[in-house]
Amino acid sequence: MPSPYPKIELHVHLEGTVRAQTLLDIARRNDYPLPADTVEGLAELYRFTDFRHFIDVWILTTRALQTRDDYRQIVVDYAAEAAGHGAVYLEGIFSPAEPVRRGTPWQDVYEGVCDGAQEASELHGVEVRLTPDIPRGFTQEEARATVEWAARYRDRGVVGVGLGGLEAEFPPEPYEDVFRQAKALGLGSVPHAGEVAGAASVRGALEALGADRLRHGIRAEEDPGLVREIASRGIVLDVCPLSNLRTGAVRSLAEHPLPRLAAAGVLCSISTDDPAMFDTDLHRDYEAATSFGLDPRSFYEAGVHGALCDEPTRARLQEIGRAHDWETAPDR
Numbered sequence: 001m002p003s004p005y006p007k008i009e010l011h012v013h014l015e016g017t018v019r020a021q022t023l024l025d026i027a028r029r030n031d032y033p034l035p036a037d038t039v040e041g042l043a044e045l046y047r048f049t050d051f052r053h054f055i056d057v058w059i060l061t062t063r064a065l066q067t068r069d070d071y072r073q074i075v076v077d078y079a080a081e082a083a084g085h086g087a088v089y090l091e092g093i094f095s096p097a098e099p100v101r102r103g104t105p106w107q108d109v110y111e112g113v114c115d116g117a118q119e120a121s122e123l124h125g126v127e128v129r130l131t132p133d134i135p136r137g138f139t140q141e142e143a144r145a146t147v148e149w150a151a152r153y154r155d156r157g158v159v160g161v162g163l164g165g166l167e168a169e170f171p172p173e174p175y176e177d178v179f180r181q182a183k184a185l186g187l188g189s190v191p192h193a194g195e196v197a198g199a200a201s202v203r204g205a206l207e208a209l210g211a212d213r214l215r216h217g218i219r220a221e222e223d224p225g226l227v228r229e230i231a232s233r234g235i236v237l238d239v240c241p242l243s244n245l246r247t248g249a250v251r252s253l254a255e256h257p258l259p260r261l262a263a264a265g266v267l268c269s270i271s272t273d274d275p276a277m278f279d280t281d282l283h284r285d286y287e288a289a290t291s292f293g294l295d296p297r298s299f300y301e302a303g304v305h306g307a308l309c310d311e312p313t314r315a316r317l318q319e320i321g322r323a324h325d326w327e328t329a330p331d332r
Helices: 022-029 038-044 049-060 068-084 097-101 106-124 140-152 172-182 199-207 216-224 224-233 239-246 258-263 282-290 297-307 311-323
Strands: 007-013 088-092 126-137 159-162 215-218 236-241 268-270
Touching: 007 022, 007 068, 007 215, 007 236, 007 268, 007 282, 007 297, 022 038, 022 068, 038 049, 068 088, 088 106, 088 159, 088 311, 097 106, 097 126, 097 140, 106 126, 106 140, 106 224, 140 159, 140 172, 159 172, 159 224, 199 215, 199 216, 199 224, 215 216, 215 239, 216 224, 216 236, 236 258, 236 297, 239 282, 268 282, 268 297, 282 297, 297 311
Parallel strands: 007 088, 088 126, 126 159, 215 236, 236 268
Antiparallel strands: none
């Protein structure tokens, strides 16, 4: 069977890639009690009612991850899964301040994901870069520590810093100084914005945080002037169609802003966000995105444009895109 067309994924939370059986195995070896002890029970837990419910469950279940090897494993496992769907490059998100609050050393989390990224490349041929998230509502000290530790691992694939969590309750502006620090240390700015809060959140991410790329960003469409600015500046949106559906950010796939944003000239990449929790995978999210009649090559090229990688890696990704026969791509 022909290989799927190449894909770039810029928005995937590593903690949200852990499939149910693996989560059960990790929880058992760490003697961590989950609210359910079967795959079926966890599936029930993941029937989200709204975005806050998702965040609560995400925190609850990811507490099972406690050791350097846990973090190494989830990177390698997801790289294998994504490679099976054609992924050639990933930017993995992780939230180190959360396990640190529970007693895991900063170094163990960063070493674990960096070990995993290296192993993923060696075993599965997927280039993995890493972008730690600052959880909204965490202290300025925790946010600064996230950035400082990120900078220590720039030579091991950490390329940027994000802002995630409860967007509607915590606007971006209070984190302006932290992101200025990140930029000064050579890290990109990739905050979540425009998922469950509107255009003002997107503008705040661009202006206060100097966003190089926007994770989600779909509610920018509430402000046509903002959409024009995003398009003219070549700011890439990491669009996660099925995640938006699962969390209630959009009411139905048919109503998703993706085709309207693309028609307005906005560069859109496609990602899964939290594939294990949202019962999706890279193939299914690309399938949802192309159901609007959009060209998968445009998503790949947006991914190349938005990636926070070094220029030799970008050149390799561009060559992969040029070499592929998109007209006969088997995913279609």
